[in-house]
Amino acid sequence: NAGVTQTPKFQVLKTGQSMTLQCAQDMNHNSMYWYRQDPGMGLRLIYYSASEGTTDKGEVPNGYNVSRLNKREFSLRLESAAPSQTSVYFCASGDPPVADTQYFGPGTRLTVL
Amino acid sequence: RKEVEQDPGPFNVPEGATVAFNCTYSNSASQSFFWYRQDCRKEPKLLMSVYSSGNEDGRFTAQLNRASQYISLLIRDSKLSDSATYLCAVIRTSGTYKYIFGTGTRLKVLA
Numbered sequence: 648n649a650g651v652t653q654t655p656k657f658q659v660l661k662t663g664q665s666m667t668l669q670c671a672q673d674m675n676h677n678s679m680y681w682y683r684q685d686p687g688m689g690l691r692l693i694y695y696s697a698s699e700g701t702t703d704k705g706e707v708p709n710g711y712n713v714s715r716l717n718k719r720e721f722s723l724r725l726e727s728a729a730p731s732q733t734s735v736y737f738c739a740s741g742d743p744p745v746a747d748t749q750y751f752g753p754g755t756r757l758t759v760l
Numbered sequence: 761r762k763e764v765e766q767d768p769g770p771f772n773v774p775e776g777a778t779v780a781f782n783c784t785y786s787n788s789a790s791q792s793f794f795w796y797r798q799d800c801r802k803e804p805k806l807l808m809s810v811y812s813s814g815n816e817d818g819r820f821t822a823q824l825n826r827a828s829q830y831i832s833l834l835i836r837d838s839k840l841s842d843s844a845t846y847l848c849a850v851i852r853t854s855g856t857y858k859y860i861f862g863t864g865t866r867l868k869v870l871a
Contacts, residue, residue, distance in 0.1 A: 680859070687768070689847070689863035690804070697857075737803055743857050747792050749849075751803035 649673055653738050653752035660728045660759045668723040668755050670738030678741050679721035680749065681705075681713060683734040690737065696721055728759045763787055764850050766862040774870050777838050781865045783848030784830040792851040793824055793831045797844050798864065804847055807833075838869045 651672045660666055672679065681693040682705075692705030696715040710732060712724045721740075725732060738752040766783045773779045785793075793810035808815065810822040810831045821834040835842055845864040852858050 687863065690861040692859070741859075743851070743859075744853075747809070747851055747859075748794070748806050749804075749859060751805070753803050 651738055651740055651750050651752035653736075653755050655755060656753065657756045658758070660725075660757065662729060662759060664728050664759075665724065665726050666728065666757075667725075668736055668738075668757075669720070670722065670752055671720045672738075672740040672750070672752075673719065674740060674742075674750065675718070676740035676742045676750075677718070678743060679715065680739040680741070681711075681721070681723045682737045682739065683707065683732075684737060684754075685734050693723065693736075728757075730759045733757060733759045761786060762863075764848060764860050764862040766846075766848055766865045768863060768865060770866040770868050772868045772870055773838055775838060775840060777869075778834065778836045779838055779867065780832055780834045781846055781848075781867075782830050782832050783862050783865075784828075785850045785860075786829065787850075787852050788829065790829075790850045790852040793822075794849040795820075795822055795831075795833050796847040796849055796861075798847055799844050804861075807846070835867075838867075840869050840871060843867055843869045 654669045677698045680695040682690045694713040696702045699718045736755045739749040741749040795807040796804040797807045798804040814823040819836045823832045845866045847864045848862040
């Protein structure tokens with residue numbers, strides 16, 4: 648099983664450019680999450696999707712949009728990238744409350760110049 | 761004050777030592793507790809869940825103290841391979857289900 652996959656692994660953008668981070672899971676989980684991780688800040692939830700067809704804002708949603716394309720896929724879009732969005736982005740999936748563990752993808756390292 | 765707090769460390773310990781980390785949480789509605797391990801430039805991975813009665817997995821022991829609102833992780837006989845950042849995570853279900861991570865405690869095991 649691949650678990651949670653993310654593409655791309657690395658990306659460099661210029662301020663104002665847009666891009667979409669892709670995430671897919673093959674564990675048949677209902678819930679999917681997007682986090683960003685910055686030094687000293689820990690993992691901060693950007694958006695989550697409790698089930699196919701629903702999305703909700705997390706702690707730091709400004710500047711991002713998401714799409715739950717189907718049960719497997721959950722994408723994160725930066726419409727106009729800013730240097731403050733330089734971070735490592737992790738996608739995760741889980742099946743609360745039945746199974747509380749979150750499974751993470753390998754991450755995308757994004758630099759915005 | 762953050763809802764879940766950890767000492768960032770680093771904790772530098774010699775091989776074979778015993779080391780313990782605490783993680784405090786402020787919301788009494790927190791219901792489930794976990795320790796994750798994160799290696800440098802990698803994703804977090806579940807190390808162990810923390811049960812009310814405490815639980816042990818080899819050299820690792822996790823405990824929950826609801827009265828004082830903290831969880832702990834004890835690592836015995838530290839190995840070089842234990843060097844990583846240890847994140848605690850808490851789930852609270854007041855209103856909506858919410859998964860909250862601490863910022864992590866960095867451990868370096870020295871030869």
